Structure formats: structure tokens, C-alpha cells
Amino acid sequence: xxxxxxxxxxxxxxxxxxxxxxxxxGKTALFNxxxxxxxxxxxxxxxxxxxxxxGFTSPAGxxxxxxxxxxAYSLSATTPDEAITRDVVAGLRAGERVPDAIVCVVxxxxxxxxxxxxxxxxxxxxxxxxxxxxxxxxxxxxxEIDADKLATELGMTVVETVAVQGGGEKSLLRAxxxxxxxxxxxxxxxxxxxxxxxxxxxxxxxxxLAAVSSDFHDTGNLSEKIDDVVLHxxxxxxxxxxxxxxxxxxxxxxxxxxxxxxxxxVDGVGQFLGAxxxxxxxxxLLVEGILGGVGSVLVFLPQILILFFFILSLExxxxxxxxxxxxxxxxxxxxLSGRAFIPLLSSFACAIPGIMAARTIQNPRDRLVTIMIAPxxxxxxxxxxxxxxxxxxxxxxxxxGIVSLxxxxxxxxxxxxxxxxxxxxYFMKRTMGxxxxxxxxxxxxSYHWPHLRNLAIGLWERAKIxxxxxxxxxxxxxxxxxxxxxxxGAPEGATHPAIYYSLAGMLGRGLEVVFAPIGFNWQIxxxxxxxxxxxxxxxxxxxxxxxxxQTGEALATSLQPIIAQSWSLATALSLLAWYVFAPQCMSTLxxxxxxxxxxxYPLLMAAYMFALAYGASFLTYRxxxxxxxx
Numbered sequence: 001x002x003x004x005x006x007x008x009x010x011x012x013x014x015x016x017x018x019x020x021x022x023x024x025x026g027k028t029a030l031f032n033x034x035x036x037x038x039x040x041x042x043x044x045x046x047x048x049x050x051x052x053x054x055g056f057t058s059p060a061g062x063x064x065x066x067x068x069x070x071x072a073y074s075l076s077a078t079t080p081d082e083a084i085t086r087d088v089v090a091g092l093r094a095g096e097r098v099p100d101a102i103v104c105v106v107x108x109x110x111x112x113x114x115x116x117x118x119x120x121x122x123x124x125x126x127x128x129x130x131x132x133x134x135x136x137x138x139x140x141x142x143x144e145i146d147a148d149k150l151a152t153e154l155g156m157t158v159v160e161t162v163a164v165q166g167g168g169e170k171s172l173l174r175a176x177x178x179x180x181x182x183x184x185x186x187x188x189x190x191x192x193x194x195x196x197x198x199x200x201x202x203x204x205x206x207x208x209l210a211a212v213s214s215d216f217h218d219t220g221n222l223s224e225k226i227d228d229v230v231l232h233x234x235x236x237x238x239x240x241x242x243x244x245x246x247x248x249x250x251x252x253x254x255x256x257x258x259x260x261x262x263x264x265x266v267d268g269v270g271q272f273l274g275a276x277x278x279x280x281x282x283x284x285l286l287v288e289g290i291l292g293g294v295g296s297v298l299v300f301l302p303q304i305l306i307l308f309f310f311i312l313s314l315e316x317x318x319x320x321x322x323x324x325x326x327x328x329x330x331x332x333x334x335x336l337s338g339r340a341f342i343p344l345l346s347s348f349a350c351a352i353p354g355i356m357a358a359r360t361i362q363n364p365r366d367r368l369v370t371i372m373i374a375p376x377x378x379x380x381x382x383x384x385x386x387x388x389x390x391x392x393x394x395x396x397x398x399x400x401g402i403v404s405l406x407x408x409x410x411x412x413x414x415x416x417x418x419x420x421x422x423x424x425x426y427f428m429k430r431t432m433g434x435x436x437x438x439x440x441x442x443x444x445x446s447y448h449w450p451h452l453r454n455l456a457i458g459l460w461e462r463a464k465i466x467x468x469x470x471x472x473x474x475x476x477x478x479x480x481x482x483x484x485x486x487x488x489g490a491p492e493g494a495t496h497p498a499i500y501y502s503l504a505g506m507l508g509r510g511l512e513v514v515f516a517p518i519g520f521n522w523q524i525x526x527x528x529x530x531x532x533x534x535x536x537x538x539x540x541x542x543x544x545x546x547x548x549x550q551t552g553e554a555l556a557t558s559l560q561p562i563i564a565q566s567w568s569l570a571t572a573l574s575l576l577a578w579y580v581f582a583p584q585c586m587s588t589l590x591x592x593x594x595x596x597x598x599x600x601y602p603l604l605m606a607a608y609m610f611a612l613a614y615g616a617s618f619l620t621y622r623x624x625x626x627x628x629x630x
Contacts (some may be wrong), residue, residue: 014055016065017176018089022114022120023071023103024445026133026582030163030172031068031107032457045450048355058176059170067099073113075120076198080359090124101127101179103172105161107147108138109446111213115205116198118154128156129175137446149212153267163450217250223446227322229362236326243319247310248414249407251303251383258302266295281486288547291484293540294475300384300539301466307380308349312458316450325444333420335429340370344421347377348414349462351588357594360551368430371595372605375588376421376581378414382536385579386413388539392564393572401520416580420612469534477530478540485526485545492597499545508545517624518617519571528584535584577620581613 021027035054052068069088070081077083080390087093091104104121106114122128132147151158159175162168195270230236270291277283314320324341331340339361354374361367378386387410394406481504499505507529508522515525523545531538538594541557546566561570583589596602 012065014079014099016067017029017101017103018067018069018087018099018104018115019105020069020072021131021133022107022110022117023075024318025071025107025114026161026163027105027213028068029451029454030131030133030161030169032411032454033163033169034172036227037191040172043363057172058177062177064176073115078362079519080093082199084388086296088295090120091128092206094354099126101129101176103131103176105127105131105133105163107445108132108135109141109143112144112209115208119201119204122154122156127179129172130156131153131157131161131172132158133161133163134424141446145213147629150208153208153211156513164454164618178417194525221525223444226447228428228439230322231325232320240323240326243314243405244414245411247409249404250310251407251410252386253386253404254306255302262299262301266291270295273608285479285482289544291480291539292476292543292547293478293481294470294487295543297536298388298470299545300536301463303383305463305468307383308372308459308462309455311345311348312455313450316454318445318447323362330420331425334426334443336366336369336425343370344374344377347379349372349586350379351375351377351380355588355591356594363434365429368596368601369425369432371592372428372601373421373424373519373610374583375583375605376417376419376424376509377616378580379585381534381585384536384539386410386576388542388560388563388570388577392560393567393569405413411578413576413627420581424608469536473534474537474540477533477537478544481526481541481544504545517621518614519568519574519621521567521571522572524575525564531584533581538579538584569628570621573624574617574621577616578613581609583609583613 019027019031031054034056036056050070054064054066054068055327056066057063067088071201072082072085075086075090076083077086084093088096089099092096102121104118120132130150132145132150135145138145147158147160151322157175159171159176179254181370230239270287273283273291274289279284314323320342323345324339325343335359338356343354343357343361345354346357351374354377355371358367358370358374361370384489389405390409394409397405399405399408408608467530484504484507485499485502487502490496490501494501504526505522511525511528512520513524515528523542527538527541528544530541538557542563546559546562589606593599594604
């Protein structure tokens with residue numbers, strides 16, 4: 001993805017505009033509106049904080065680079081995200097170019113909270129434009145802001161924007177075109193930031209508000225009326241639990257048709273190759289190795305997208321901060337703040353962004369505990385494993401005539417991860433010697449319908465991430481596993497499939513000694529090894545292993561009925577319990593090392609999660625054997 005249109009001018013001469021503002025002010029929506037698909041995402045040097053940059057060309061033909069800085073409430077940084085924002089705009093970060101101009105985005109419905117950052121940025125002396133965002137919502141609520149007076153009071157250009165609407169950025173583009181050619185600006189950050197007290201800044205905010213705004217006729221009580229129900233101490237948690245339950249029901253109910261289409265496509269390709277290629281190593285690689293492995297994972301893309309559709313929708317409509325508020329008391333009981341909810345919720349997508357999101361937690365011990373329990377949240381990489389085993393062993397029937405039994409089991413698995421995380425947090429907070437709980441302070445944005453464009457962009461990004469993993473990590477590991485599972489060949493007079501005598505078969509039988517007490521056979525043990533790189537690889541590995549274990553022309557896409565015949569129910573439940581806890585993701589451990597700057601915590605995380613996984617699987621297997629007798 002390109003950053004700028006290179007036909008306009010060289011990148012080195014293109015003005016750099018920094019986009020910043022409070023969280024939930026619509027800054028990222030405005031960034032997406034301006035740059036579209038011309039974005040690139042990386043990390044700032046030396047840290048894992050995301051750096052998002054894009055490019056656009058104004059109506060007058062001027063090219064700009066746009067840097068989307070992490071959300072901040074103040075330049076007096078209290079979190080790593082705020083420290084990055086401060087250092088970039090103030091020229092304190094080595095190797096980072098000082099922005100040529102600042103576009104500060106503020107929420108027109110909450111100007112009181114936003115203006116503090118505006119006044120702090122203004123003292124840096126950089127060219128600046130104020131984007132008064134969400135003016136449509138403010139007007140509907142009867143909040144009147146005189147943009148011309150605000151421009152006079154602040155001494156800068158003020159434009160009205162509606163980032164979620166097409167054309168809502170036009171006034172900002174005109175303002176950038178009207179700016180004189182930008183030259184490098186020197187700033188004196190330390191004196192500019194520290195020169196004025198917070199109290200004096202707040203007095204100035206109140207004076208400006210009195211001069212430019214009137215919200216005496218604020219009709220924005222709809223959100224408050226909704227919150228009377230959603231945040232009710234009894235009804236609120238029930239509504240949250242029902243929402244989460246419905247999400248997991250939809251993951252199975254809605255995904256059936258697209259999953260069958262993908263499976264049919266993979267089956268068709270496999271049958272075509274099997275019919276038109278001569279038997280040999282190449283056909284074995286393509287059919288049993290690549291199709292058997294990659295195809296077994298690809299089929300779960302619809303379920304992952306449905307899960308993300310609901311998470312992104314709840315985030316975009318403004319519900320997630322309410323969920324954090326509802327869970328603050330529960331999380332406070334185990335020594336965490338409700339602020340840990342957002343990082344933990346992010347971990348349902350992937351533990352890596354969840355761990356990185358813990359930087360917003362001010363208390364160092366709370367941040368560390370949140371990092372240590374984030375991988376216990378059921379990430380999307382576990383979903384293919386869960387879906388495969390549930391579909392093979394849990395009958396597709398309704399409970400009470402309305403609830404899918406398969407969806408209910410999936411809900412229980414997610415809940416088990418959450419319960420385990422809370423128990424581990426309780427233990428860690430007590431052993432780390434810090435029981436002091438900090439009050440939760442967060443902004444509750446107004447409710448609004450999710451924006452389809454933002455949802456589409458979010459789902460497209462998730463699909464790209466999943467498909468890139470399928471096409472790189474999973475494909476590479478499947479080819480390697482096929483090689484290990486194919487060589488050396490079976491000896492003459494062999495009574496087992498060839499994979500039994502291969503390098504992978506030898507490794508699996510060696511590990512079976514360790515995992516036999518929890519019901520794992522040698523095929524499962526083989527799949528666990530490449531699954532250390534990424535959890536979803538285990539499904540592809542099972543596809544490859546069982547494809548090579550068949551004596552006929554069975555394809556790996558028939559994995560579900562194969563494991564249903566080969567495993568006992570006790571083994572299946574034991575493997576589900578294993579995946580609730582096992583830390584089978586090397587990338588997560590490496591990010592923990594970077595975030596904590598120590599090997600101590602990733603090693604501790606791996607040790608306690610493997611112990612939990614083995615213990616939970618052992619109990620599950622033995623209890624299941626007792627009740628099933630097999």
C-alpha cells in the first residue's frame with residue numbers, strides 16, 4: 001500500500017500532518033475517510049505501540065502525509081500511548097520527524113473534556129487546525145457551538161466535520177489547502193507543556209465554553225435513558241450475558257452455509273487433483289499436505305468474521321465502555337480495574353493486541369496482571385479447533401427448542417477461559433502484594449448505529465490477517481509437516497500407514513507417553529507440535545496427519561467424521577479443555593517479552609498455562625471416562 005501519490009511530489013517534501021485527539025472523538029474514522037486504503041501500519045521503533053500512517057491528495061492537488069497518533073487526554077502523559085503522542089508532536093522522539101501541522105479532532109458533544117488537550121497542543125507553536133467533529137450529533141441534541149467564536153478564542157482555524165459521512169471531511173480539506181506552504185517548525189516542548197498548571201488550563205476551558213457554546217437545550221437524553229436500563233445493577237449484567245450468548249449462537253447458526261460452500265470448493269479441488277494427477281509425492285503434497293492442512297483451516301473463516309462482526313458492531317455503537325463499567329465491580333473483586341476489560345476483550349480477537357492495549361492501564365501491577373491473563377481469553381485462533389471438535393462430537397440439536405446445543409458448548413468454553421483468567425488474576429494480585437483498587441474513570445460516548453463503512457474496513461482487515469496467516473505460517477508449517485510425515489517411507493511388510501514410520505510418527509509416539517494420561521493419541525501429539533507456532537495450525541496439522549493415515553483415497557476435508565470415529569468423547573473433551581488454557585502461540589510469548597522487557601514473565605506465563613492445561617485435561621478426561629465408560 002502506498003503512502004502518497006508519487007506523481008505529485010517526492011515523499012521527503014510532502015507535508016506531514018499529525019492527527020490527534022481524545023479517545024472516542026472520531027479521529028480514526030476521520031483518518032479512514034481521508035486516506036481510504038492508502039494506509040500502512042507498523043510499530044514505533046523500540047516499542048509495540050501501533051504507528052498508522054497514510055496519504056491523500058487534496059482537491060487543490062496538494063499531497064499530504066497523515067499520521068494517526070494514539071488517543072490522548074493530555075500531554076502530561078500517564079500511559080505509554082500518551083507518551084508516544086507527546087514525544088512525536090513535541091519533537092522528543094529520536095528519528096521521528098516533527099509534524100508540519102496538527103489537526104486536533106474534538107467531539108462537539110463533549111467539548112469540555114476535549115479542550116484541555118487542544119490548549120496544551122497550541123502551546124507547542126505548531127500550525128494547527130481544529131476539527132469540530134460529530135457536529136451532526138451535537139445539533140440533534142440541541143448543543144450549539146459558534147465555530148467562528150471558537151476560532152477567535154483559540155486563535156486557529158476551526159472547521160466542522162462529520163467523519164462517518166461521505167463528504168464530511170471536505171471543510172477540513174479546504175482548510176488544509178488554504179494553509180500556506182508549511183516549513184519546519186521549531187518547538188520548545190518542555191517549557192510549553194509544563195508552563196501552565198492543570199487548574200489554569202481548566203479555567204481557560206471553562207471561559208472558552210461560556211463564550212462559544214450553549215447546551216442548555218441539550219436533548220441528548222436518549223443515551224441516558226438507554227443507560228438507565230443497560231447500566232442497571234441487575235438488568236445490565238443480564239443484558240451483557242445475553243448479548244455474548246447470542247453472539248456465540250450466531251457463530252454456528254449463521255456460518256453453516258458459507259462454510260459448506262468453502263468445504264465444497266476445497267473438496268472439488270482435491271477430487272480434481274486426485275483424478276488428473278498420477279499417484280506420487282507431488283500429488284501427496286498437494287492433496288494431503290496443502291489441501292488437507294490449509295483447507296481444514298480455511299473453512300472456519302466465516303465463523304471468525306461473524307464473531308468479529310459482533311465485536312466491531314458493539315464497539316462502534318458505544319456499548320463496550322458500558323460493558324467495562326458493568327464489569328468493574330466484578331473485576332474489582334479479583335483486584336483488577338474495569339479498564340482492563342477493553343484489553344481483555346481485544347484478546348478475544350488475538351492476545352497480541354490485547355496485551356498491547358494494556359498500556360492504557362496506569363497502575364503497573366494492574367497492567368502486568370492483565371498481560372499475564374490476556375492469553376486465557378479465547379482468541380479467534382482457538383475457534384477452528386473448538387468448531388471442529390464440537391461439530392464432530394456434540395449433536396446438532398436444540399435445547400428447550402430455542403438454544404443450539406453446539407452454541408451452548410462454545411459459550412461454556414469461552415466462559416471457562418474468562419473464569420480461569422479471573423481466578424489467576426485473584427491469585428496474582430494477592431501474591432504480588434497489591435490489593436489497592438483504583439477507581440474506574442472512562443468516557444461513555446453517545447449511542448449510535450454502527451457505521452457500515454467502518455465495519456466493512458474492520459472485517460476486511462481481519463479477513464486479510466487470517467488469510468495471510470493461512471498463506472504464510474500455516475502453509476509453510478503444513479509443507480514441513482508433510483515432509484516429516486512422509487519420510488522415511490514405510491518398510492516392506494508394514495502393517496500401519498506410512499506416517500506411522502515417519503519422523504513425525506516417531507515424534508508423536510514419543511510424546512504419547514507424556515500425553516496418554518489425558519487421552520491424547522500419537523496423531524494428536526503430532527498436531528500439537530506445529531500448533532505451538534499458532535493454535536489454528538493444529539487443525540491443519542490434524543488434516544494432514546489423518547489424510548496420510550488413511551489407507552484409501554480419503555481426503556482431509558473429511559476430518560470431522562474421521563475424528564468422530566477415531567476418538568472417544570473423553571478424548572475430545574480433554575482436547576477442548578487443553579485448548580482453553582494451553583499457551584500454543586509463540587508470537588504471544590514474544591510480545592509479552594517486549595512489553596515487559598524481561599524473559600521472566602513469558603516463561604512464567606508458559607509454565608502456569610501448560611500446568612493449567614494438563615491439569616484441566618486430566619480431570620476432564622478422567623471424569624468423562626467415569627461417566628461414559630469409554
